[in-house]
Amino acid sequence: MKTLIITVGTRQIGWRCKDGIVRSFGADGDRGHPPHIDQLYAEFGEERGYHGDATKPEWRWSVRHLGKIAYQQCAAAEDFSSVELLLDGVILAEQIQDGLSHVILWGTDQPEEVPWNFRRGDTLWLAKLMAGKIRQVYPQLQVDVWKPVVAVNQVESIRREVESFIVQYALERLIQQETDAPLTLQIQTKGSVPQIANTLEICAAALMRQCPVEQLVPIEPSPLFEEVHEGCSGACPAQTFSTISLGQYFWPVERERIVSAWRRGDFTEARVWLESHRDRYEYLYELADCLALTTNWQLDDALKCLREWIDRPSTKRQASKKVRQDWRAQVQAMLPPGNSETASSKFFKIWESCFLLRIELCQQNFTAAFMQFAQTLERLLFWRYQLEDWINLGYIVLPPEKQNWGVKYKASLAELRLAWQKQQGLAGDEPLCQQLETINELRNSVVHRSTPLTLEKLASELWPDLSTPSVEVIYAAMEERVQGVCPADWPKPSQSLLQTLYEWGLEQLQN
Known part of the structure; x- marks a missing residue:
């Protein structure tokens, strides 16, 4: 069971226009990017206006307003096929084949007291557009939009929101592990504001002791935009992504703790430290579980545990067939058929x-x-x-x-x-x-x-x-x-x- 949390930024999606060109909701004619937002307003037959009475560029309508227009059009037609997943399409296509069952889209929705020059970049409607697109392409996926009302520069408020939602979500899923597949938490923070990305990463790292945590990083194409015909450029989607286990960052330090516990024969402690590294050391985590039984004199239980462990895929990848045959023979010598004592x-x-x-x-x-x-x-x-x-x-x-x-x-x-x-x-x-x-x-x-x-x-x-x-x-x-x-x-x-x-x-x- 995998859950993917995506922090939705302005570059997350594009729109396939009537001329076939994909235009990005995050390209506004600045930083060398094409003026896609202006072109999308024209696509929807809207004249781009301003928030309030100001006519400064930083108060112009942007993704919050434009995203709502696009979402209403898709919802009315019950068709989100024009939405293009520029950063996450490649991730979803692969992860759906590898146990992904739930996607949570975190869209920003800042409170009304925040000035419009900041609120105009909120992504709550982009998150809704993404959700509609994902449900249409992958109807088997559970997709939820999370849009806490919090200013993106209030780190402490963001932290409280994340802890109250993400941590509680993870703990509830972990309780279900007795009957369901183990939870793997995945996060994708490319394109979101640093305060949100950093908070989610720290919170996810804190959950590593409970479940494996992976960071998925889409590799942005080069160039980001390619010319389709003179004067018109289209947004290019990511073609690849990298997967980083957050446990890798902590392994050099935590390995010393695990080695120390293992040397002492404290396999229960070793198992606790190995919990956040199960994605790479599942075979050691399970071996520690078996050996821990022996310290309570549960030798028969330990042998039954080892009999299963020897033939698990993670063990087979680490130990040769000959080595496992020797182990199996020793287990069998102590656990004869029917477990009858000899x-x-x-x-x-x-x-x-x-x-x-x-x-x-x-x-x-x-x-x-x-x-x-x-x-x-x-x-x-x-x-x-x-x-x-x-x-x-x-x-x-x-x-x-x-x-x-x-x-x-x-x-x-x-x-x-x-x-x-x-x-x-x-x-x-x-x-x-x-x-x-x-x-x-x-x-x-x-x-x-x-x-x-x-x-x-x-x-x-x-x-x-x-x-x-x-x-x-x-x-x-x-x-x-x-x-x-x-x-x-x-x-x-x-x-x-x-x-x-x-x-x-x-x-x-x-x-």
Whole structure:
């Protein structure tokens, strides 16, 4: 869903006269332009007069008066075919093929206290002429004319009008996005007075956090007027236009914020900053959305999100077929057909949780990192407990009142580590067994006594032999410990899907 807002200036349209020449409502014999306004009055059989009693050139009737005459003629005939869209015809012809559904034409209508030498240039009737022409050529388009009564030199008043109308319009459309296509806001300000153009551009830029915003700039032809026959020149329409994403102006600064958030694993923040750059980085915006689910331990939801993301057009444009095949295979290993859990899918998911462990360490959330570490160990031991049936093997003895529970029995970390010790045939004073006991006790201390942990405390409690502990060193030690409780025939996966996507996204942002 695209909405195009056009600020209507005096050069916006022309009129195809009976002699076939297109004359512009913005050419008045000044600045080297032909006297088209005088010729249009003659076309309509009107003698050009003056506003009020003054006979100065700056008080002569102009586009406000002339536009009304032209509009009344078109409305009476119910035919706007004589109107020519000099600046916007090429834009509409292309954008109607690319999702344009609504056009808003902003015509000026200054209050009565403004002198006529300024009011005579108001474009409210030109906006109505444009609306009639657009509806006739593109009946499927919704076209509205907006003509707030405000002086064009009152910037603060213009700002209030724009905010009350445009911002409210955008917010209403954004609410509809749950059922409709996402909103893209487009603006075209060529030819309007600077105060109006600048205000709309600033307001549109402020909406970039809500939806993509594009500025469409018609390229004026050279020359603007070409001689049709001696003494008569016609207005030439724009043949091309450029599209500028307003987000491009802010990307150099905002990219640093996005990279910082991504490094920290704050994918929700990264997604907020990426919102205004979705037109160019839709694939990263959607990837951030998927990865954000993992930080709330919604791994299954994240995997389903990634399964769709891998085959979206924006992703296909950035990642090769081979790379996407690898990603798809990893997702499928964790989400088998029908989403039924298998021993291998559970195992791979447990290892994927190490991604969150690394993120917490990088954020220097050492207490949370340790809890994630202890949780991963417990999940892996519980997986082995169920897979290998440690109850029947005698490694875990159920309490008398729960003898019939079987593997439904929720063994504690203490029971699981002691069972693993028996399964391995290790004595309690073995270093690995003592370390698991320390992890168990430290985990209980964090939970029961709110004991905070630092990098140094983690190292001294669990790896006292480390001379210079660092985030990378501690992570490697944690990963080695997790690997140490895996069955010999279940080696650590060669790579983590989440870690791979995290690094790929970071690389895309830094290119």
